[in-house]
Amino acid sequence: MAATLRDVTTYDLKLAAPLAAGFVLFFVTPLAILLALSFQTDPQGGHYGLTQYVAFLGDSFSLGVLGSTLWLGVKVTVLTLLLGYPVAWLHQRSPGWARGLIMLLVLLPLLTSVVVRTFAWVVILGRQGIVNATLAWLGLIDTPLKLLYTEGGVVVALAQVQMPLMVLPIITALSRIDPNLADASSVLGAGHWRTFRKVILPLSLPGIVAGCLLTYAAAITAFITQSLIGGGQMLFMPMYIYQQASTLQNWPFAAAISIVFLVSVLLVVSIFNALGRLSRGYADA
């Protein structure tokens, strides 16, 4: 009799078929073509080999571009975390109406396009921009500082543009923490700082890891912000790929760079994921 009962806890995999077909058609196939292309030895095709990879990995300039892109992501992620965590914290501690307001402010940037947000940063960081005008008005500087087309400018702009990706997961993680835990901690004699360090921070770690992952991936691939704020003298991987594929029509090399970039990002992501698993174990303990 038991065998005829429908098991409602497992779902039919067929339900996922349309999505899976979409993925195969629009994601896996292009990726396979990209991989095949990266093994072509020259743009005209014909011969296959590892030439493009050797050219990239044996070249200190190209490796430098890769390194500076990955490092840029680290800087942006750290800054976003430092600025974003207090916002999420504030959201958690505020009364209902203020929560709505903070949530709106966090989400607001998502409602405008990245191009618009980035252009706003061009205006803010420019020679006659808000920052320079304010500093000059306060008498702190005589000549405008160069903020646009510097790496610092790129980091700040990216941090703002990607902020919601960091704040939202942390808000979710914080809201899952039982408020009684903080009370228990203070009853047991811990101060605010100790409660935060020993209770809240460890429990919010999964949110932090998820936020860092999203911010990192978005920051290193942000072609528009990188090129508009960074300018033509700063070369990061997305621009490097664009230059090879579009201006020079050297598709095999562009494909090889893309694959190398993809693999490096996957490596970084798996490190984050491992940290995430560790942090979950820590949180459950």
Place this chain on the structure above:
Amino acid sequence: MLLTRRNLMQTALTLGAMHAFPGLTWAQARPLVFATFTGSWEEAHKAVLVPAFRKAADNANIVLDPMLSVDQIAKVNAAKSNPPIDVMLHDPGPALQAVAQDLVEPYPVEKSAYYRDLIPAAQVPTGPAPFFQVVGITYNPETVKTPPTSWADLWKPEFKGRVGITNLNSTLGTGFMVELAKMHGGSEANIDPAFKAIEALRPSLAAVAANPGQLATLFQQGQIDISPGNFNAIQILKARGVPVEFVIPKEGAIAFKTTIHIVKNSPNKELAFKLIEAALSPEVQATLMEEPYLIVPTNTKVAIKGELAKTLAKDHAEIAKKFVFQDWGKINEQRAAWIERFNREIRV
């Protein structure tokens, strides 16, 4: 008729398929597809060239599909035997690439009514040039009191930290480098002097833009006061009230031919020819020369008037004197190496 679920479904699927694959509905007679450039090019072509073409071709259907040169080449290359584009528009670098990749039909010169009237530089058998782009010096008249007269003025100490250039991804950036090389004893084949000159310009550089469009933003924001610039791009900025002026340096303006090509294996060769004829005709070129387009004509039957006569050249003889055309065949040979070198040497 009874509307059953089945035939409702059929109709929906058919309509959906027609929407998803518009090629189905065109069957044999698809409209002429003209890949122009985006922005002011598209506006000008929609307003002037398309009506002239439809008049000449019994109201034949035409679709403008604006995209970058490199995208045009990629799209045609992907479907060589049944290209999705009939007429391509190219800057000199990509034009030679398209010809080299055998994507272009030779222009039927003997059939053309206007080809012979074009200035010699515009008579290209693989695809004539209906327009020019002109690059000179752009400056902000509010901060630069004495108008610059030479490319060498960019190196003047008073412009320290005020100069903008673009990298070599663009035609403008590459053309500027070649001009620099020529000024300092080099050529299309010898770019070394240009890199030395750029190295000397470094303390003056306020910005190396990733594309020419960014230079416009930089002028607007007061980030730069002087840069090489495209005449037509500057006119658009000027019309929006940005304080910019354009001058031709005494070395001459860098001029690029924008060539128009019939795509090989196009099913609409006859219509494509008519469109190109319209683009070469004195009527269309004379209209495009006026405000707000200010496009430099290549047909010698068009008398140069207005803003163009004031800023650029009063007639075609002066154009021949003042415009410097570069050898893009030679440039293309080494452009990849130059971009590579620019990446490495000019990086911050």
